Amino acid sequence: MVFDFRKTNFYGLKSRTVFLFLFLLAFFIRAPFFFRDYIDRDESTFILMGQSWVEGHLPYTELWDLKPPITFLFFAGIIYAFGKSFIAIRIFGTLVVAITSFFTFKIGKDVGGNKLGIWTAIACTVLQSLFGSLQGVMSEHLSVAFLMPAIFIILKCNKYYWYSLAGILMGLTVMTKLNLAYAILVLGLFLLYRSFAEKKLKQGILNLVFLALGAVFVILLTVLPYYQNDLTALWWQSVILAPLEYASANRGSLLDVLPTCLIIIGFFLWAWKKKYLDFKNRNIQLLFIIVVGILFSFVRGGKINGHYLIQIYPVMLLLVGLVFRAVPSMNRFKWNPYYALILLLVPIESYLEYYAIIKHKAEKGTFFNGEGIEVPQYITDNHLDTSNILFLEYHIGYWLLDKKPLTKISTHPSNICKVEMFPYSGTTRKTAMAEIKFLLEEIQPTLVITRDKKNFFAKENVSENAFTRKYLNQHYRIIKVIDHAEIRQRLK
Structure with missing residues (x-):
């Protein structure tokens, strides 16, 4: 049987249908892990920091950890509304994954069509939820849920008021995961360069100003409660200086990040040489620049944990999807029932966890x-x-x-x-x-x-x-x- 992907364009899919599908897919994969004590130790720390905030203590005053305050606000909001509920935290984590995947779909649809959008969104959901400690709710999950809609707005719109919204989202991104400031910085420089190249300097600078104002607005909002309590220095030390010092301490090594960086760079060189990616296209340039910025942050930190890669998956999947679409042999292939079996086996971790919790229920109630x-x-x-x-x-x-x-x-x-x-x-x-x-x-x-x-x-x-x-x-x-x-x- 020959399966022609070119005839499967998903034209009839509505946005709400896609979002519901992605949420249900993420829910199916992640649901058995809702009942675990913790999946990654960072998640436990975020919960403690959120609980302390609910009890009236600003982050870094009673308890302390090396993350910006929006990460803790996410957990504090859920705890405030639902109490001490693992399930509530992880359902909202599932919603966050679905949001990232949905905007991956929206971007993919614009740069390469519905088919590219839906397949990259599915892959994004899987890679954010499997293989390691990704079933928990990590700061990386939250940061890309802000970053991807910001990228979508920049790709889709060219009005200053939309750029201000993108700036707000980017401010939330940075105040959730500080290392993504590198990606946002190179993105800003790229947008400035494009405004020169396209001879739209006035509009480009206006957009960048409102982009920056939106981001600064969010950052100042996180400072405000500390300023009101005469704790501005504590915010500065904990949110800015501590992460910079941690990166400078470089507990990892360039050798730890080099293989991943070389593989990604090699992929782009191959795609450029084969002309599978049009690097003259503004949208592809923008996505590529973001990947470069994120990779630089990995090099700066000298370490790549499994959950760090959540930051690069959505944008990287879009570029990989564009390359696959351009490879002639990928447009048509002979469908084999074994491929369906392979796809069904991808969430093997979830199947094992479903079995484990059912067994645990039978043994311990x-x-x-x-x-x-x-x-x-x-x-x-x-x-x-x-x-x-x-x-x-x-x-x-x-x-x-x-x-x-x-x-x-x-x-x-x-x-x-x-x-x-x-x-x-x-x-x-x-x-x-x-x-x-x-x-x-x-x-x-x-x-x-x-x-x-x-x-x-x-x-x-x-x-x-x-x-x-x-x-x-x-x-x-x-x-x-x-x-x-x-x-x-x-x-x-």
């Missing part, structure tokens, strides 16, 4: 699972003293026990050893060892929750891991092991 849920439940059921509890792992437990991290820097356990963050977090300790000794020797937690692994912190923190292991072995006993979690109680 609840769909909710994971040490981050079961440890707090055990502590509550056995009336253990939680007057000062330290989670070195599974720190979502603070949320479920109505407790707070013992120090600001320990909100995310990995930050305990990120010394470059100390000057901006408000801690008075100067070294990671001093922070650990303060937590263990001075606060003396009644309970410490750890994972059954060799290191408590990153493996390069050799002395910190050794000291923590020795101290816990001397002053604590393991009273319960739940899967990989160890509940340690202080010896009297």
Whole structure:
């Protein structure tokens, strides 16, 4: 059987139908993960920061983490409206994924037709939801949900008032994920260049001014509550200086990001040589520039985690889709029933998780699972003293026990050893060892929750891991092991 993709253009699809389809696809893939304690530790930190905001504490005042405030506002809004609900947070996360995929569809439809739009949107939904820790709600998910409609507006409209809306969306993008400022900066320079090249300098500068005003407006709104409370310096240190210092510390290596960058650059060189991409086309130039800006931010940070790639997937998929459409052999191919089987097997992680939660329900009477849920439940059921509890792992437990991290820097356990963050977090300790000794020797937690692994912190923190292991072995006993979690109680 020969299947002709050129005859499948999806012309009858309405925007609301596409959005509903993408939401349902994302829901099907992500739904079994709604019941996990956490999927990525960052998500747990965002929840803690959001809860603190709901209780009246601005981000960085009571708790601290290395993200701009709009990320925490997203979680705070959901918690304020729905209470402590994993399901509510992850349904809204699914909605965010659908929004990004929908605007990927809209852009793809404009630059390459309905067929390109729908297939890239489906791929975008899958890549934002599978393969790693992407089933949680990450700051990358939120940032691209603002960025993609902003790109769509710039591609589609040429009026200053639309550019002001795009600027607002880009301000939200930056105040969700600061590294995307690089992509937005190169985009602005590109738009300025195009206004010169097209001899529309007056309109181009007017659009750029309103684009910048929209972005600055959002940024100033995030500063306002800090200004009102005489905490502007705290905002500056936490939102601007700390991320820059973290990037400068360069915990990764150029070798970590080089393979990904070389593959992407090689792809574009091949597409240019084969003339599969028209780099004279303004829209393709714009999408390419954004990819370059995001790649530069990866190089600047010296590291690419799996969830970092969420930022590049939507735009990259559009360009890849345009290349595939231009390759003659991709326009027609012989359909084989095995291809359908392959497509059905793509969300294998979801199938396995569906099985796991059904099994968990049968064995333990609840769909909710994971040490981050079961440890707090055990502590509550056995009336253990939680007057000062330290989670070195599974720190979502603070949320479920109505407790707070013992120090600001320990909100995310990995930050305990990120010394470059100390000057901006408000801690008075100067070294990671001093922070650990303060937590263990001075606060003396009644309970410490750890994972059954060799290191408590990153493996390069050799002395910190050794000291923590020795101290816990001397002053604590393991009273319960739940899967990989160890509940340690202080010896009297």
